[in-house]
Amino acid sequence: MGVERVLRHSAWICWKDLLEFSRSKMRVVMLVLMPLFMMVMVGFIFPTGSTIKDQPVALANQDLAVNNVSMGDAFVAQLNAVNAETGILKLSNATGFDDIKAMIQDGKISGGIIIPSNFTADILAGKQGTITIMTDQSNPQTSMMVETVLTEVVDQLGTQIAMTNLNRTYNISLAEAPAVLNPYSVHQTGIVPGNPNYFEFVAPGIMAMVVMMSLMTGLPHAISYEKDMGTLDGMLVSPTSRWAIILGKVLAQTTRGLIQGFIILLLSVVLFGVVIHGSILLVVLLIFLTVFGFVGLGILITSFADKEETATMVMMTLMFPMMFLSGVFFPIQQMPSFMQTLANFLPLTYAASAMRKVMVLGAGMGAILTDVLVLFVFGAVMLTIAVPMFKRAMNR
Amino acid sequence: MSDVAISAVDLTKKFGDFTAVDHVSFEVKKGEIMGLLGPNGAGKSTAIRMLSTLSLPSGGKATVAGFDVVKQDAKVREHVGLVSEKMIMYDELTARENLKLFGKLYDIPTDVLDKRIGKLLEFVRMEQWADHRIDTFSTGMKQRINVIRALVNQPEILFLDEPTLGLDPQSTAEIRELVRRINIENGTTIILTTHMMIEADMLCDRIGIMDHGKIVALDTSANLKKRITGTDTTLFEFEIPNLTQGIVSSVKSLGSVKSVTQDDPTHVKVSSAGADSFDVLIDTFRKDGAQIRTVRNLEPTLEDVFLHITGHEVRDSVSKPSTPAHRGGPNGFRPKNRVR
Numbered sequence: 001m002g003v004e005r006v007l008r009h010s011a012w013i014c015w016k017d018l019l020e021f022s023r024s025k026m027r028v029v030m031l032v033l034m035p036l037f038m039m040v041m042v043g044f045i046f047p048t049g050s051t052i053k054d055q056p057v058a059l060a061n062q063d064l065a066v067n068n069v070s071m072g073d074a075f076v077a078q079l080n081a082v083n084a085e086t087g088i089l090k091l092s093n094a095t096g097f098d099d100i101k102a103m104i105q106d107g108k109i110s111g112g113i114i115i116p117s118n119f120t121a122d123i124l125a126g127k128q129g130t131i132t133i134m135t136d137q138s139n140p141q142t143s144m145m146v147e148t149v150l151t152e153v154v155d156q157l158g159t160q161i162a163m164t165n166l167n168r169t170y171n172i173s174l175a176e177a178p179a180v181l182n183p184y185s186v187h188q189t190g191i192v193p194g195n196p197n198y199f200e201f202v203a204p205g206i207m208a209m210v211v212m213m214s215l216m217t218g219l220p221h222a223i224s225y226e227k228d229m230g231t232l233d234g235m236l237v238s239p240t241s242r243w244a245i246i247l248g249k250v251l252a253q254t255t256r257g258l259i260q261g262f263i264i265l266l267l268s269v270v271l272f273g274v275v276i277h278g279s280i281l282l283v284v285l286l287i288f289l290t291v292f293g294f295v296g297l298g299i300l301i302t303s304f305a306d307k308e309e310t311a312t313m314v315m316m317t318l319m320f321p322m323m324f325l326s327g328v329f330f331p332i333q334q335m336p337s338f339m340q341t342l343a344n345f346l347p348l349t350y351a352a353s354a355m356r357k358v359m360v361l362g363a364g365m366g367a368i369l370t371d372v373l374v375l376f377v378f379g380a381v382m383l384t385i386a387v388p389m390f391k392r393a394m395n396r
Numbered sequence: 397m398s399d400v401a402i403s404a405v406d407l408t409k410k411f412g413d414f415t416a417v418d419h420v421s422f423e424v425k426k427g428e429i430m431g432l433l434g435p436n437g438a439g440k441s442t443a444i445r446m447l448s449t450l451s452l453p454s455g456g457k458a459t460v461a462g463f464d465v466v467k468q469d470a471k472v473r474e475h476v477g478l479v480s481e482k483m484i485m486y487d488e489l490t491a492r493e494n495l496k497l498f499g500k501l502y503d504i505p506t507d508v509l510d511k512r513i514g515k516l517l518e519f520v521r522m523e524q525w526a527d528h529r530i531d532t533f534s535t536g537m538k539q540r541i542n543v544i545r546a547l548v549n550q551p552e553i554l555f556l557d558e559p560t561l562g563l564d565p566q567s568t569a570e571i572r573e574l575v576r577r578i579n580i581e582n583g584t585t586i587i588l589t590t591h592m593m594i595e596a597d598m599l600c601d602r603i604g605i606m607d608h609g610k611i612v613a614l615d616t617s618a619n620l621k622k623r624i625t626g627t628d629t630t631l632f633e634f635e636i637p638n639l640t641q642g643i644v645s646s647v648k649s650l651g652s653v654k655s656v657t658q659d660d661p662t663h664v665k666v667s668s669a670g671a672d673s674f675d676v677l678i679d680t681f682r683k684d685g686a687q688i689r690t691v692r693n694l695e696p697t698l699e700d701v702f703l704h705i706t707g708h709e710v711r712d713s714v715s716k717p718s719t720p721a722h723r724g725g726p727n728g729f730r731p732k733n734r735v736r
């Protein structure tokens with residue numbers, strides 16, 4: 001059977017699949033909603049620094065003023081000023097240690113601050129003023145955040161007082177004082193403009209994942225569904241080749257994956273403020289490479305799954321580890337080392353990483369060569385295994 | 397050119413160690429309509445799937461339209477059409493789109509195909525529904541489209557697997573009429589399976605009765621009926637209010653009796669040979685104390701023949717203890733419904 005004929009038939013089968021798809025409102029709606037849900041979901045459930053807000057913290061100011069000067073009040077004022085900007089804390093009043101302890105145990109607050117009665121006296125006497133920070137040990141995540149914020153406020157206040165002291169005692173100008181206090185300062189900058197944003201991390205990975213899913217789940221599902229419905233027999237009894245059938249389905253699924261990929265791209269740019277720094281052409285090329293990488297695996301699953309249920313089960317078993325271990329949602333570098341090793345064997349890792357490098361970091365072909373090569377080799381190997389398996393499975 | 401459209405020699409299909417079709421041999425002449433009757437699980441669909449190249453035979457040989465179903469499967473496919481138990485149609489597509497897709501898989505040029513689709517729609521009086529989606533049709537309308545779908549490639553041979561399954565009496569009559577017209581107007585050879593005896597009787601030139609994977613009888617309807625009635629064989633129906641198993645078995649054991657079937661607790665049909673057969677039967681009943689209320693002399697129906705040949709045992713029933721072990725199959729009990 002000629003190649004041209006296979007292609008022609010597969011185009012008709014693809015036409016049929018897409019027509020069927022476009023006529024089902026439910027499926028079209030899901031096509032758009034699925035990526036939207038996924039982006040929103042992952043965007044909100046994974047905490048980033050800026051997402052912690054209004055943590056209830058109690059403050060006990062026991063400081064006794066000396067000559068009407070209260071360093072404690074100054075500290076509270078400074079704390080309020082910083083908090084007004086960041087909104088991280090929600091401050092309330094407490095009387096002391098026992099009061100705060102009870103409130104933490106009741107779950108009313110996630111931390112407390114105690115300014116001792118001799119705070120001003122100590123500072124005026126040239127000693128260190130000690131502030132006690134109490135945290136809720138049952139919630140390490142929040143207590144770490146609260147601790148960080150409070151430490152920073154204490155630090156800033158201390159620096160300010162120190163600068164005033166330097167100025168007063170040693171006559172060092174306020175402009176020079178920071179250099180005397182802290183000879184080293186850290187300046188942080190990314191290689192592309194803008195602040196890092198979680199969506200920038202996750203959007204490229206989700207794009208790769210959706211393309212993978214459309215081939216790994218869409219393809220076996222499409223074939224086994226037609227098998228169950230009996231419509232596959234209609235194609236098999238016609239003189240068309242089995243390759244035209246699978247190719248037609250691959251084309252239809254790829255189109256679906258591409259549409260979904262672009263919806264994600266659009267959503268992340270328009271709704272989630274992602275800036276694409278790399279070449280769109282390279283992104284498209286990567287999408288096609290991802291298709292190539294997973295098409296073999298999709299066909300392989302199809303040949304094993306003779307019923308829709310079996311197909312779904314096999315897919316799920318393969319998909320979940322891929323989704324969570326390939327660095328789509330969490331950076332691989334944060335995983336335990338054996339998981340990292342495992343991740344290196346998953347092709348989605350390479351697809352997601354290449355997509356991220358191009359989209360977020362503006363990398364060129366040179367920087368993603370390894371990823372591209374791995375995907376290509378994986379795709380080729382899978383196809384070599386899948387083609388004879390599929391032939392056998394479809395062989396009546 | 398030979399006048400044989402289909403020939404099967406020892407055609408066999410095994411699923412594991414279960415034999416679904418067991419050394420079946422037959423021939424179908426060009427232009428003939430052959431019916432396949434048989435209890436559930438007899439192997440009718442499996443036989444049709446092998447002949448239409450969907451299933452690879454485990455043994456034997458079959459040629460369809462002069463081509464070997466194994467070695468020349470591509471050639472066979474060009475010459476056959478299939479209406480299977482499940483409808484081969486896409487619900488979200490219109491009738492025309494469905495026909496177009498399948499036509500294109502046979503490489504029919506667009507202009508020829510468009511004309512042919514028009515003619516086929518006209519043939520089943522569905523022109524005005526051509527651009528409506530399949531899922532808006534009634535089952536009868538769907539089946540009409542499903543049948544002409546199998547005709548897009550103008551097949552010489554048409555396989556119809558229970559084409560009237562799940563249809564109301566009107567649609568059933570319509571499909572039967574359609575089958576007859578396809579056969580007469582195009583000279584199409586047809587193999588048709590059915591569970592309706594009347595259908596087979598009405599449509600088929602010859603009827604094959606399948607049981608346990610074998611064709612146990614293959615002849616014209618008239619000849620099959622002669623097996624229970626003939627020049628010296630007669631079919632009687634007795635109404636006996638006090639009928640017992642004992643009475644039935646003593647009648648069965650008579651040498652002149654060819655078949656005994658019991659439809660309900662008080663009626664028994666007996667086919668018996670010999671000039672004195674009636675006297676012998678009456679004597680036997682009287683001896684066993686049966687009180688005969690009525691006796692009728694029956695014209696045998698195909699159903700009588702069918703039950704005579706295949707017996708009363710319920711097929712494909714997992715709970716039936718008399719069911720041979722091999723007969724379960726993976727989908728032993730399979731309530732059947734027209735799908736979609």
Ligand SMILES: Nc1ncnc2c1ncn2[C@@H]1O[C@H](COP(=O)(O)OP(=O)(O)OP(=O)(O)O)[C@@H](O)[C@H]1O
Nearest residue numbers: 411416435436437438439440441442443725726727
């Ligand atoms: N793919 C298969 N794998 C295993 N067993 C099968 C398969 N297809 C059919 N069988 C078994 O082969 C036997 C014959 O099935 P077939 O469908 O040919 O019967 P049939 O005569 O068409 O019955 P029905 O009147 O119910 O349509 C059944 O017992 C069935 O369970």
Ligand SMILES: [Mg+2]
Nearest residue numbers: 440441442481
């Ligand atoms: Mg059947």
